[in-house]
Every structure is written in structure tokens, then in C-alpha cells.
Amino acid sequence: MNIFDLYQTKITKLVKSANQNKLIENIDNIEKTNVDLPPKHFDCDISTNVAMILAKNNNTSPIKISEILITLFKKDFSEIQDISFAKPGFINIKFKLSFWNNFLKELINDKNFGKNNNIINKSYLLEFVSANPTGPLHVGHCRGAILGDVLANLLLFNNHTVNKEYYVNDYGNQILYFTKSVYYRIREKLYNEPFPKDNKDLYPGDYLINIASNIINKNNNLNFDNFNEISTELTKLSVQESLNLIKLNLNNLGISHDKFISETDLVNNQEVEKVIEKLKKKDFVYNGKIKAPENEKNSNWVERDQLLFKSTYFGDDKDRALQKEDKSWTYFASDTAYHNNKVERKFDVLINILGADHAGYIKRITSVVEALSGEKNKLICKVSQLVKLIKDNKPFKMSKRKGDYITIEDLIEEVGKDATRFIMLSRSSDVEIDFDFTKVKEKSKDNPLYYVQYCYARISSVFRNAQLKLENNIVIDKFNFNYSKDEIKIIKKISEWPKCIDIATNRLEPHRIPVYLYELASDFHSYWNMGKDDQSKRFLTKENKISNEKKVFLKAISNVIKTGMSIIGVSTPDKM
RNA sequence: GCGCCUGUAGCUCAAUUGGAUAGAGCGCUUGGCUACGGACCAGGAGGUUCUGGGUUCGACUCCUAGCAGGCGCACCA
Incomplete structure (x- = not known):
């Protein structure tokens, strides 16, 4: 039982009947009334602004309105002990003890107390984490992961349907470099060839050594002599190993997804071509050039003719590229296919949880969803701001290259799952969190x-x-x-x-x-x-x-x- | 240059969709354990809610113009 909602309904009813009885003439903006908590120093339980709201359209003072309403309240509501007017126009209500007794009686054995039973249930698709499958998660990822998980819990608690999805970016150059890195680690293991540490494109992290070993052990039929011959197979295996690490991380945080969607599958199933056709029909896709960005380091800007999505139509800064020069799809193109897939599955609401570093991406992806679905705000993007790591009173920059980063495993071991979740959740997701690793360890007691x-x-x-x-x-x-x-x-x-x-x-x-x-x-x-x-x-x-x-x-x-x-x-x- | 986020007590943050006298923790300070478990509690000091203008009966909250910090701004993902 939400007593604020309850009274909102009661007050609306009362005002409407007062209107029918010609006591209050104009009740047009009755929706603007609310029922709230009074400030602590008032000896009353709930408070409403209805008198101020109605005073305006009736060209009278709140006190006149409140006199009418208070009389009606006293007549109709036996649970009220005290009702009074307070400047500048609030009506304050204090309940009898019997009200609180009834309140307790209703909730005492209700495991779902707090749930809103009056809302219309909707189906949600919640995409979160979706970190690249090129290694385990780090601390930065876990804020968004926890945020998504708890949002799902909240929606479920209110009887909505929620599908939790992880979009696996297993296509494109990053994955190619990652697979090559695994390949070099395999050769290191099998043929004692040194890992090319000076190649900046490769992933140097130690966890790749384990991935390489696992792949060797599980696949003794594979011939690792020629990269090109096994690249497709090796990509699959490497991504699989990465995902195992990620799922383990998520599991340690108490998080599970319902579905993992592969980008490669979408591309192989021609879903990208399909969605681009769909957008072309609506005249949102064309061949053209993008303007150079207005920052200083654009001296080596190359203008190209590209397949573009008309996101400026929806208010974006510039139109966005769908195809690279070599005609392969951009990340945005396959993500568009994924979102088309989401739209076709007919959810009521789509939610994406993104890290702050991807906030610039929101406009184009919400635009494309609007173009595909014809509905504004069909996709809601929720950004989780950065986790600023602090160690020994100094900001701590994580670097995968140096192997200098805090993994989720470290975190859980030091701080624990529950404390991690509680701390990560206790601030608004719009605000950066200072996560002082040293302090959290020391002071875990308070x-x-x-x-x-x-x-x-x-x-x-x-x-x-x-x-x-x-x-x-x-x-x-x-x-x-x-x-x-x-x-x-x-x-x-x-x-x-x-x-x-x-x-x-x-x-x-x-x-x-x-x-x-x-x-x-x-x-x-x-x-x-x-x-x-x-x-x-x-x-x-x-x-x-x-x-x-x-x-x-x-x-x-x-x-x-x-x-x-x-x-x-x-x-x-x-x-x- | 543009976009998004942030700016509230010394520090880290809340503030119930625009409500009344802006609240917590830490730190500082004064007290409270023969305990229904002190991992706790009571009190004190500490505020021009970044600045200017606007809307409103009413603004930390909305609009506008600035200032400061963070993130991002190619065919990466």
C-alpha cells in the first residue's frame, strides 16, 4: 500500500465531487497536485499542495480552497486525527493510530510490500555489459554490470518482464588483433617463439597465456602452423575462452544474462544488409561525405565517399558511417542490425546501459531505433559514469598493456561481492565514483x-x-x-x-x-x-x-x- | 570548436519528478557500554546549493547566458 498514492486518489475524488457540488468551479489542473512528506518539524504525516494548485485557476487564495476541502476531509475520512492549513498553502494531515495499525496489518506478511500493483506491466529488453570479448572484465565494467542487474531486479519486482542481453562484439579489427595475439601466445608455447611485444596492435596481457594453453589442450587436432588457415576457427575459440572469463566475473558479482547475441552471427545472416535496405526505403541511408571534426588534430583528415545513416535528421552532429573503405561493416552498422533485431522482437521498452566513454554514441543509436520503429524514446540509454580508482591516495590509471589493472577477481577477493555491489550502487549513476581501493580494504568495517x-x-x-x-x-x-x-x-x-x-x-x-x-x-x-x-x-x-x-x-x-x-x-x- | 555528465558543509555524496527551516557519512569536537550483539547511539560547530539573468505563489531542481572539472568527438569497438 502506497499511502501517498492512496491519498492522491482520495483527494482527486473529493475535489471532483466538490466540483460537482459547485463548491470549487475550476479543477482543470487537478493532475498537478501531489501528496508528499511534510518537513520533519511539522507534527503531521502527509501533506498536499492541492489548495495552491486549485487557487490559481479559481482566482482565489489557497486558504479559501483549503477551508472548503478541510471541511470535506473531516466529514469523509475517519482515519484523520488532525488536518490543518499551513503557509503558503499546504494542507497537512495527521493520522490516528488506527490508521498506522491498519497499515501494518496489511503489509506485515506481504513479501512484496513496495511493489506497485497499479502499473501496466511492460516487456523490457535490457542490454548491459557488452564488453569486448578480448579478456576478463575490470573494475570499470562492473559498475554498469551491477547497475543493469539491479535495474532488471527492480523491473521484475514490479512485475515487468525483463530480458537481459549481452551483445558480443566478436567481429571486426579488435577481434582480429586479439585472435592474432592468442596465435602468437600459442606459438610461444609450442615453438618457443618470443611474443612480439613491440607490436602495439596486439594484446600483451598475461591472461592470454592461459587462453592459449586452454586452446592447445582442448584442440590437439588443430594445426597451428598457418594463421590464415585456422583464423576463423581460432577466432571462435579465442572469443569462447574470453567469454568464459567474463561469465566467471559476472557470476562472481552475482550477475547472469539471459542471452548472448553474437555480432558475427548477425553479419553472417545478412542482417546488416537487411536493415540497410529497410532504412534505404525510408530514405535514411545515402552515399556521401562526412565533415571533418572541428578539433585541432584533424590535419590528416581524409574525406571519403561512404554509405551514411542520416542521423542529423534526428539531431545528431553529423551523419554516421555504415561502411568502411574496404566495404566491410562498421560497428555502428552491425549494431543497427542488432537493434533492428530488438525492434522486431516487439519489446515495449529497450534499455541500454553504457559506460561514460560511450555516451557520444547514444544519439546515433537512439536515432536509428527511432528510424526503425517510428517511436521516439523507444530506446532509453542509461550512462554509468566513471569509476575513479584511487590507490594510496593517488589516482590509479589502469593499463591493460602494462598488466597494471584491477580485475573483478581482485575486487571480490578484497572487498567482497556484497560490499562491491552496495558501494557501486549507493551513488547516482550520473556521478563519478571515487573508489579508494586502499581505504575500502582498510575500513571495510564502517x-x-x-x-x-x-x-x-x-x-x-x-x-x-x-x-x-x-x-x-x-x-x-x-x-x-x-x-x-x-x-x-x-x-x-x-x-x-x-x-x-x-x-x-x-x-x-x-x-x-x-x-x-x-x-x-x-x-x-x-x-x-x-x-x-x-x-x-x-x-x-x-x-x-x-x-x-x-x-x-x-x-x-x-x-x-x-x-x-x-x-x-x-x-x-x-x-x- | 561541438556534444553528454557533473558542480550542494573542509572531504565524499543525498535531497521523493517544482514544496515549507537543504540532509547523511567521514573529519573536527563533547558525551554514552554490569550490552535485547558498541560493526551502535546522543549533542555541537560547519551552507550566498559555481556565477548572472529569467519562469513560478514557491527553484538545488525548469529555461537562458557564462565559469570550472570529467568523458567523448574518423573507417576503433
Whole structure:
């Protein structure tokens, strides 16, 4: 139950009937009203701006409107204890205890408390990670990976359908160089030939040695004497080995995709030609030249005639190349084919999670999706900003070349899966994260993750001491508890949970969940410590018994913590 | 030069789609453990929300013009 939505509906209804009874003449902008949380220093529970909204069109003052509405409220809503007007025009409502008792009664055994049951379910295609299959993932990749995974969890929690996909860029020059690198490592192993370290195009990382060994061991029928003869086969094997590493990384982070889509397959199945025909028919493809960029280092700019997509039509800076000089497809062309494939599968919404370094790509890919689907905003691109690594108080630049980078394996080993997920999620994805590797290791004790987990562990401990099981449903007939002000404060916080989920889902901003959970945990710890001075705030009696009132209170808190933590994909241990 | 992101307390960040007196953590500072687990809590100091203009009853939030930092700007992927 979202009490804010509930009251929004109630208020709208009330205003409409006031309108029919000629009490309020003009209610055109009734949609603009909202129901919100009042500031802390007001002794009330919810607040609405409806009087200010209606005052304008009716050419009157908010106080006049509020007088009418308050009278109606008092008549119709028995759960209201107090309702008042506050400058500059808010109506503040305070509920009776019975309201909060009913609220708890509804959510106490509801494992899905927070879910919005009123929204229309949609089908989503969520593409994320999609890192090149040329080696294991590094720390930079994992932010987007976690973001995507949690977005999927959020959408699923709200009953949407979600397909999680990984687009495998196993086509093009990078893959050719990667395969060649593997080839040289194989020759190094078999024939003792030194790896050409001065070739800047090759991948020097040590992990290639393992990949090479694996390929040799699994394929003793292959002849490695001539690269050209085995290049197709070797590409496949090398990509496969890379993907195994990547899947292992993702698995360590608790992430799994439903589907891996191969770029090579799309190209081999003529999907690129198909989509270009489709775009040509709509007159979005032509042969032409691109203008040189206006930066300084364009002295060696070569103007070429190329097959171009008319992305300027959709507001892009320039049209984008689909074909290279040698007539092979650009990355953008095959990605267009992939997105056409997505469009043809008829999802309601497409979402791509991109790293900040690919943000410049968004305009052209959303343009092409609009061209193909005829729908604006069919594709939503979510950018995850950089993770700035800091080591020993210095920025730490990762370099694959030097073998100087932090892998996901390092990270999980040092920090742990749960802490990694929690930290990566606790900031808005629009903001860069400082990830101080040294500090996170040292200070893992005062990590916000533990603060929230500790809350759950404390509640578990109370139930354990009372010989009860926290996960069992609570069976109580009468909810007429006399909660104190400090308890109501936490119950009110719980009532914000559905709103938090709503906003996080609608705006695709999962960071709101760890932020909320931290606040809830903070309120709880604060209450817990009150028990030291005040017997009535202790959960257990001397005989280790717990009252129904306290049982319900704790269960409600633990439900929200548990649900929230499972959405962000971290554990809630009973003991720490 | 252009595009995207960011600019809030000394530092790292929140701020419920435009609400009322802008909140946390760290750091600084004063207190609290014969414990329902102190991985905790209570208090204090700390703000011209980068700047100017605009819209609005109301702006950290929207518009506009700047300033500063980050990322990107070819046929790489």
C-alpha cells in the first residue's frame, strides 16, 4: 500500500465531487497536485499542495480552497486525527493510530510490500555489459554490470518482464588483433617463439597465456602452423575462452544474462544488409561525405565517399558511417542490425546501459531505433559514469598493456561481492565514483553495507532470543497497538518505501534504494539505543518474551530491509 | 570548436519528478557500554546549493547566458 498514492486518489475524488457540488468551479489542473512528506518539524504525516494548485485557476487564495476541502476531509475520512492549513498553502494531515495499525496489518506478511500493483506491466529488453570479448572484465565494467542487474531486479519486482542481453562484439579489427595475439601466445608455447611485444596492435596481457594453453589442450587436432588457415576457427575459440572469463566475473558479482547475441552471427545472416535496405526505403541511408571534426588534430583528415545513416535528421552532429573503405561493416552498422533485431522482437521498452566513454554514441543509436520503429524514446540509454580508482591516495590509471589493472577477481577477493555491489550502487549513476581501493580494504568495517546488515542481524537476534522465527508469518487478530512517537517515526519511514521503489523504477535510479535502506537502518539503530534508558523501548522482557506490538514493529522493518537488499542483490545475514 | 555528465558543509555524496527551516557519512569536537550483539547511539560547530539573468505563489531542481572539472568527438569497438 502506497499511502501517498492512496491519498492522491482520495483527494482527486473529493475535489471532483466538490466540483460537482459547485463548491470549487475550476479543477482543470487537478493532475498537478501531489501528496508528499511534510518537513520533519511539522507534527503531521502527509501533506498536499492541492489548495495552491486549485487557487490559481479559481482566482482565489489557497486558504479559501483549503477551508472548503478541510471541511470535506473531516466529514469523509475517519482515519484523520488532525488536518490543518499551513503557509503558503499546504494542507497537512495527521493520522490516528488506527490508521498506522491498519497499515501494518496489511503489509506485515506481504513479501512484496513496495511493489506497485497499479502499473501496466511492460516487456523490457535490457542490454548491459557488452564488453569486448578480448579478456576478463575490470573494475570499470562492473559498475554498469551491477547497475543493469539491479535495474532488471527492480523491473521484475514490479512485475515487468525483463530480458537481459549481452551483445558480443566478436567481429571486426579488435577481434582480429586479439585472435592474432592468442596465435602468437600459442606459438610461444609450442615453438618457443618470443611474443612480439613491440607490436602495439596486439594484446600483451598475461591472461592470454592461459587462453592459449586452454586452446592447445582442448584442440590437439588443430594445426597451428598457418594463421590464415585456422583464423576463423581460432577466432571462435579465442572469443569462447574470453567469454568464459567474463561469465566467471559476472557470476562472481552475482550477475547472469539471459542471452548472448553474437555480432558475427548477425553479419553472417545478412542482417546488416537487411536493415540497410529497410532504412534505404525510408530514405535514411545515402552515399556521401562526412565533415571533418572541428578539433585541432584533424590535419590528416581524409574525406571519403561512404554509405551514411542520416542521423542529423534526428539531431545528431553529423551523419554516421555504415561502411568502411574496404566495404566491410562498421560497428555502428552491425549494431543497427542488432537493434533492428530488438525492434522486431516487439519489446515495449529497450534499455541500454553504457559506460561514460560511450555516451557520444547514444544519439546515433537512439536515432536509428527511432528510424526503425517510428517511436521516439523507444530506446532509453542509461550512462554509468566513471569509476575513479584511487590507490594510496593517488589516482590509479589502469593499463591493460602494462598488466597494471584491477580485475573483478581482485575486487571480490578484497572487498567482497556484497560490499562491491552496495558501494557501486549507493551513488547516482550520473556521478563519478571515487573508489579508494586502499581505504575500502582498510575500513571495510564502517562500510554502509554492514550498517544496514547489522540492522537486520539485530532484529534476527531479538527473534532468536525470543525463540521465534523471523521468516514465519505473524498471526494476530487485532491490530490496536499503542505505538509511541518514536515508533510511529519508523512506521512512517516504512510507508515511504513504496514511493522509493516507484521513483527508483520510473527514473531508473536504483541508488535510491541503498540510500533509503541506510536511512531506515539509521532510524532503527537510534531507536534500539533508546532501550538503554527506557524499558518500554526494549524488545525483550527479562524472560525473553516479546509483545505482539513489538513483534509487528520489528517484522515490518525487517521485511523492508530484506526486500530492499534482495533487489540490490546483497545478503542479509542473521548473524554477523 | 561541438556534444553528454557533473558542480550542494573542509572531504565524499543525498535531497521523493517544482514544496515549507537543504540532509547523511567521514573529519573536527563533547558525551554514552554490569550490552535485547558498541560493526551502535546522543549533542555541537560547519551552507550566498559555481556565477548572472529569467519562469513560478514557491527553484538545488525548469529555461537562458557564462565559469570550472570529467568523458567523448574518423573507417576503433
